[in-house]
Amino acid sequence: MENRIEISHVDKFYGRKRALKDVTLTIEQGMLGLLGRNGAGKTTLMKCLAALHTIQGGSISVCGIPIENAREIRSIIGYLPQDFSMYPTMSVWESLDYLGLLSGMDKTLRRERIEMLLKRVNLEEQRHKRVKALSGGMKRRLGIAQALLHDPKTLIVDEPTAGLDPEERIRFRNLLCEVAEERIVILSTHIVGDIEATCEDIAVMNGGEILWRGTVSRLLENTNGKVFTINAEKKYLAEIKKRFIVTGMLVQNEYVTVRIICEDKPGIKANATPPNLEDAYIYCLYSNGCDVSGGV
Amino acid sequence: MLFLKECKKIIFSLVFVIYCVVLFGFYFTQFANDCKKPLEKPIEGQTDYGTIEKEVPEIMMPAAIEGLVGEYLSGEFSAYPYGFYKCVKLKEKDRKKLAEIITELSGITKETLEKFDDYEPSGYVMGEDGGLAYTDGNIPEINIPPTLTYDDFRELMRKADKIIGGGSKYSDENIIGNFSRIPKTYEDALEEWERFYNDDKITGAYARLFCDYLGIIVSTLPVFLAVFLSERDKSSGMRQLVYSRKITSARLIFTRYFSLVFTMIIPVFITALLAFANVKKIYPDNELDKFAILKTAVYWLIPNIMASTAAGMLVTEISSGLIAIFVQGAWWFASIFASSELTGSIRNFTFVMRHNSLLGYDIFQNEWHTIVFNRLFFTVISLLAVLLTAVIFEMKRRGVFNVKLFKDRSRKSKA
Secondary structure: OOOEEEEEEEEEEEOOEEEEEEEEEEEEOEEEEEEEOOOOOHHHHHHHHOOOOOOOEEEEEEOOEEOOOHHHHHHHEEEEOOOOOOOOOOEHHHHHHHHHHHOOOOHHHHHHHHHHHHHHOOOHHHOOOEHHHOOHHHHHHHHHHHHHOOOOOEEEEEOOOOOOOHHHHHHHHHHHHHHOOOOEEEEEEOOHHHHHHHOOEEEEEEOOEEEEEEEHHHHHHHHOOOEEEEEEEHHHHHHHHHHOEEEEEEEEOOEEEEEEEOOOOOOOOOEEOOOOHHHHHHHHHHHOOOOOOOOO | OHHHHHHHHHHOOHHHHHHHHHHHHHHHHHHHHHOOOOOOOOOOOOOOOOEEEOOOHHHHHHHHHHHHHHHHHHOOEEEOOOOOOEEEOOOHHHHHHHHHHHHHHHOOOHHHHHHOOOOEOOEEEEOOOOOEEEEOOEOOOOOOOOOOOHHHHHHHHHHHHHHHOOOEOOOOOOHHHHHOEEEOOHHHHHHHHHHHHHOOOOHHHHHHHHHHHHHHHHOOOHHHHHHHHHHHHHHOOOHHHHHOOOOOHHHHHHHHHHHHHHHHHHHHHHHHHHHHHHHHHHOOOOOOOOOHHHHHHHHHHHHHHHHHHHHHHHHHHHOOHHHHHHHHHHHHHHHHHOOOOOEOOOOOOOOOOOEOOOOOHHHHHHOHHHHHHHHHHHHHHHHHHHHHHHHHHHHHHOOOOOOOOOOOOOOOOOO
16 A cells, blocks of 8 residues: 555635645655744645545545545544544543544554553553643543554644643644654644754645745745844834744844845845744745734 | 443433433332222222213213313314314304304303403312312303204314314214213223223233333423433534544434433333232232333333433434433423313323322223324334434534534634
8 A cells, every 4th residue: 555645626605615726745654843923724624634524626545545435544544633632531541542442443453552652652650641631742642542542654734733832832742743754744833933843845835825835944045034033222112023934033122133034135234044944934925925914 | 332331421421320220219209108008999889980082962061062162262272283282262253163062162252251351270279278179160150052963063173173273172082082982881980990900900900000100201301311321522622523433323313312221221120020919919919910010111111211302312413411301391291281171181192191009990991092103203203303303414424514502612723
């Protein structure tokens, strides 16, 4: 079975609203970061891949299986939704065991996989704890464990780090990286830091379209020479914001250091600086005609 | 295995505990209360032995004509055209036809019927002292033409029933029960009492009484458990996780359905065993059928549990749990209160079967075919409703079914 997802000219409508517009994407083994604003269409695309939404145009095949064959798709896909929980009164073990049953796993296999996954997500000691007693980070780790329970070929995770503290976020990212060594992992997020720390392969979405597809280094290259820092008095800040795309600022007493994106070197005193992924992402949106005036 | 897990989920829920408390509470306050002493043998010379249905033209004719005139003047006719209660209001054209029939039956002219505006129904009214007093009501004087034969009377009543739309009090099936009851004699009462012992073998009669009481409860409470289980995925934020698993929708929904029905039957069976113990206590020297109450509960109560659960699951899947409870409540209420008869009021589509008496073995036996049809109907309908629930669940799972008529509390995608 080929380890690849082929998305070809996919359209999806919610009533008259076109949520996905002619999306074409090929995803190979490893981790793909799907980056985009809230409302960009990431979750819709994820749900289409998990056979939780039907598509109105185009085609999707996951590891050679057409998306219309929902039952087979469900058996090879692990899905961690953005907004999820489990039965609050069930223990960690019981929850996984129940979901394993729904995945058609026999008792021995369930026991083996649950033991292994609890160890992997570091929830061994919480196995008898009720779900409602888990912290946000623990719940997320339990979420990844349930998604991996039936050893899927593809793992889809939607905004998995939202609401986690920095330590949990790092732990979660590392976990995803480990998992991606064996399968396709699609990580959807609007947090650039998650992508920066985990993915080399990314796709940027906006308004239901794929704006850009490639590696992180290529996206950074595209932005080379377009990021500058300006040191100015605070009173000029409003003017700077009006003229440039501001991606960061640091206020020190009466002065402010502003990080801006500009096609050419601005006329005022500005120092060129190497772009980071956040700059590159904002520039990508800007260069594709998206409104980024909200900036920082 | 999944079945057992679903059962465990239900049994350890608060809704199930409430179900058990209400069920046992109802059992102890109703059935157990009626089961404290043996049914007394009729004593010769008693003032009242109750009434029985008997086709006596002299009793039936004036009573049925009076009933028809009363309903005509009130403008509303009670009927059960398809087994369900219906309040019929006739169009002017049909009222004219019915007035002609009434004239033939009672001698009351059309003009008198039209001008009579002093109608009062018969029945119990609140007296000045605050107590209930029976009033004969007020209708025009009835003079049955001497030339009217019993056959003519029945034929005219059939016509009246047809105008009303069928299933009225004047139909062939209902006219005797409604208008031809005679007081029981000592011999009738004794015969009935002997039938209680010999044909019903005591436990048969108590089984019916048990099911009559428990039927009231198991026709409505299961909806709460069905709603609880159906809504639990949504309220726990578990829906997407369940949707994305390999299991087929049909298997999941049917497993959940049968686990609900199974868990709700357990307390019913426990009360059935308690009921037998109760009966044994008051009839210690009689040979009793240990399984009579259980057997009756199986065919009488399980279809109610099945139907109420299926309705709850289906409506919850289509709309929301609150609407499911409302729909089920309305159905239950209509079924319970549509009929004033507490004994033998069983029709083809009666949801809550009633037989609130230890007597009436004959009535029950005479209606046996209706009961079999009725119970099979609700069983089949329930299974079809569950199948439909599974189809809707699968459509929702694929993002196809998007309810807009009702508020759907399922979480919406944020992208």
